[in-house]
Ligand code: ADP
């Protein structure tokens with residue numbers, strides 16, 4: 001059970017900027033929700049509050065039924081994928097993907113099994129022994145996703161994961177992400193300003209504007225309007 005529930009979530013930055021205003025949203029267990037809207041509308045701030053990277057000014061955040069407002073990011077059991085890959089350059093793909101598991105003292109065989117399983121899903125098997133410098137942008141982004149999925153988190157949070165890639169790769173990666181989410185069934189919140197991603201990737205789209213939720217619906221429902 002990894003429902004994410006935002007109740008009256010508000011963010012005021014220390015300089016006084018009101019970035020997110022009274023957002024109410026439930027992301028169902030296994031659901032794939034896209035947060036979309038123009039630059040500055042509060043998407044990243046909302047995602048960062050779910051991740052625990054920004055404090056919540058007002059409101060209640062629940063993940064899997066627990067109130068997590070005061071929990072550190074690592075105690076929320078979520079995995080985040082950013083547009084910058086932040087891979088460790090001196091480590092191979094295999095080492096990058098297994099890093100968090102090794103840190104958590106997972107036994108060697110389990111690390112190998114989980115890394116190889118993730119590599120299969122993400123078409124990275126033949127690249128496991130390469131260093132990030134020898135990979136394409138799309139491959140690096142897949143390694144970043146692999147690193148997230150090996151931990152089997154309760155939820156994935158993705159912030160514009162495709163925005164550094166060229167158009168052709170973005171199309172390929174959209175397919176990969178859909179496949180991955182369907183296969184794993186992990187609750188996912190995905191931030192983008194790209195309408196195509198919003199309309200093709202998720203189960204439900206949340207349109208934000210000026211820090212508030214303006215519309216919520218299935219892609220089909222929003223498209224028909
Ligand atoms: P988006 O992800 O939709 O582009 P953000 O969540 O990054 O929007 O930003 C929402 C609003 O909050 C913007 O007006 C932005 O300028 C402001 N903001 C973002 N980060 C900070 C910060 N660290 N301090 C002050 N204001 C911020």
Ligand code: ADP
Nearest residue numbers: 127130133134135136137138139140142169172
């Ligand atoms: P993708 O499979 O992500 O679409 P590309 O089509 O961009 O990757 O890359 C094709 C091949 O070229 C891949 O096997 C990749 O490993 C290799 N490649 C891409 N960029 C580099 C690089 N900077 N250094 C070495 N090999 C690279």
